[in-house]
Each structure stands twice: as structure tokens, then as C-alpha cells.
Amino acid sequence: MTLRVEDLHKSFGGVQAVAGVSLEVAAGELVALIGPNGAGKSTCFNMLNGQLRPDRGRVVLKGEDITGLPPRAVWRRGVGRTFQITATFASMSVLENVQMALLSHRRRLFDLWRPVAREDPAEALALLARVGMQAQAGRPCGVLAYGDLKRVELAIALANAPALLLMDEPTAGMAPAERVALMELTARIARDSGIAVLFTEHDMDVVFAHADRILVLDRGRPIAEGRPAEVRADARVREVYLGTGATHGGH
Ligand SMILES: Nc1ncnc2c1ncn2[C@@H]1O[C@H](COP(=O)(O)OP(=O)(O)OP(=O)(O)O)[C@@H](O)[C@H]1O
Ligand SMILES: [Mg+2]
Numbered sequence: 001m002t003l004r005v006e007d008l009h010k011s012f013g014g015v016q017a018v019a020g021v022s023l024e025v026a027a028g029e030l031v032a033l034i035g036p037n038g039a040g041k042s043t044c045f046n047m048l049n050g051q052l053r054p055d056r057g058r059v060v061l062k063g064e065d066i067t068g069l070p071p072r073a074v075w076r077r078g079v080g081r082t083f084q085i086t087a088t089f090a091s092m093s094v095l096e097n098v099q100m101a102l103l104s105h106r107r108r109l110f111d112l113w114r115p116v117a118r119e120d121p122a123e124a125l126a127l128l129a130r131v132g133m134q135a136q137a138g139r140p141c142g143v144l145a146y147g148d149l150k151r152v153e154l155a156i157a158l159a160n161a162p163a164l165l166l167m168d169e170p171t172a173g174m175a176p177a178e179r180v181a182l183m184e185l186t187a188r189i190a191r192d193s194g195i196a197v198l199f200t201e202h203d204m205d206v207v208f209a210h211a212d213r214i215l216v217l218d219r220g221r222p223i224a225e226g227r228p229a230e231v232r233a234d235a236r237v238r239e240v241y242l243g244t245g246a247t248h249g250g251h
Helices: 041-048 071-076 094-109 121-130 146-158 176-193 204-210 228-233 235-241
Strands: 003-012 015-025 030-034 056-061 079-082 164-168 196-200 213-218 221-226
Touching: 003 041, 015 030, 015 041, 015 196, 015 213, 015 221, 030 041, 030 176, 030 204, 041 056, 041 164, 041 196, 071 079, 079 146, 094 121, 094 146, 121 146, 146 176, 164 176, 176 196, 176 204, 204 228, 213 228, 213 235, 221 228, 221 235, 228 235
Parallel strands: 030 196, 030 213, 079 164, 164 196
Antiparallel strands: 003 015, 003 056, 213 221
16 A cells, blocks of 8 residues: 555644544555545645644555654655645746756655766656657746646656655646646556555546545545545535535535
């Protein structure tokens, strides 16, 4: 199992943000963590990526307990993330951004301080081809369309050869057709490369179309878990989402 989370808890003052979340994500599997605003999704992600230390519970990556490790140590063990606010360098080209990411990956693997020779672009170009951005390799990231920037961001995350990808609202701010395309691409790459993916998403169409399994939180607590069809049919989930029996539309 790539990721095993056991009984995570986190409170902020009097607010119990996460209370008893357990989940597993296998290699090549896409698991969605969903729930209404304030359900505790981002707090969970932040405990997995090292930003927040859990009050209780364990985070186990490929058999190793990584609970409470700082973000850099978590990243070094192969946990990648994509950011809601894109973190590429606007003035650098698409290719240079991916080359930088490959360099820092190599430093992680070999020697933190060894000076690094100029990178052969072949590997970066291959990564860009995987996300369909090869043709735009020479353009500055600052001029890209938002959906294309998200693809570059995905290539940058892949440069670190992650075992686990954490994606907190990866398609936020995108048009519906772009959302579907980005998640399809992510799912294909994850399955081909055996990457475990945990993502949050407000667009239920995207969730039901792409998640292998779904965990639903409400006020920090898990209320349902299962395959998309099971979760869609769950009465409590319907109630939490809209109170009308529908689970479409998001937000
Ligand atoms: N740093 C913090 N300090 C205090 N309270 C916090 C902090 N971070 C989150 N919370 C509270 O914890 C609860 C869970 O928040 P969280 O951001 O994890 O929810 P979410 O499911 O990601 O919501 P959204 O869908 O809006 O992104 C909320 O009540 C929130 O106000
Ligand atoms: Mg959030």
C-alpha cells in the first residue's frame, strides 16, 4: 500500500477540523476526499504533506511512518503535490521550469551540494510530451493559458518521480471541459506509472468520473466511503451535499 492513514485528528482551538480519518491509497489508484466547505479536506492534506502535525494518528508511506515529518522530508520520500496557486516561474520557459524540477530531484537522490552540469533537455521534453506540452516547451510560463499551466505543474510534480501525488482542488478555476481533460490526463499517468493519487475536488462530475474510491467528510468526520456508485447512492452524502437528494453541481 503506498499510503496508509490511520485515525488522524487535528483541532484548532475549539474547532475539531479532522476527527478520525483513516484511508488507504494503492499504487495507480485515484482516491477522492470530498465534503462541503470546512469539512477538513485541506487540513488532512496538510497533515499528509508535512505542513501540519496531527494531534493523533499515523501517516505511513510505503511502510514507513512519516507522521510529523517536515514538508521537505516528506517531499524527499516521494510525496508530490500540485498547488492550487500555480508555483511555476513565470519568466522562465516551460522547458526550464521542468529542467529545474529534474535538477532538484537529482539533488535529492544523489548529492545536495554537488554542482550540477547543464541539463540535457531530453528528459524534460519527454515529461512535457507526457502532459501534451512539448510544442510549448520554449514559451515563458507567464504567457500560458491557465489549463496549460496546470499541465506544466503536473510535469513538475512528475519530475520528482512521486510515489504519491496530493492534489488539493487541482482543477479549481478551470472551465468544465478543461477540468475533465486534466483529470483524464492525471488518471492515465497515475495508472501508467503506478502513482497513488489523493485529490479533493468540488466538481462532483469530475469526482464520480475519475475516482476509483471516494471518502466523504463532514465536519472532520468520515461519513461514507466506497466506489463512486455507492457513494452517489448514499443517503447521508446526499443530505450533506444539497439536502435535495442530488449530488451534482459542486460548491
Ligand atoms: N489554521 C487554522 N486555524 C484555525 N482553524 C482552521 C485552520 N485551518 C482550518 N481551520 C478550520 O478547520 C475546519 C476545516 O477546514 P479545511 O480548510 O480543512 O476544510 P476544507 O474541507 O478544505 O474546506 P474547503 O472546501 O472550503 O477548502 C474549518 O472549520 C476551518 O475553519
Ligand atoms: Mg480546502
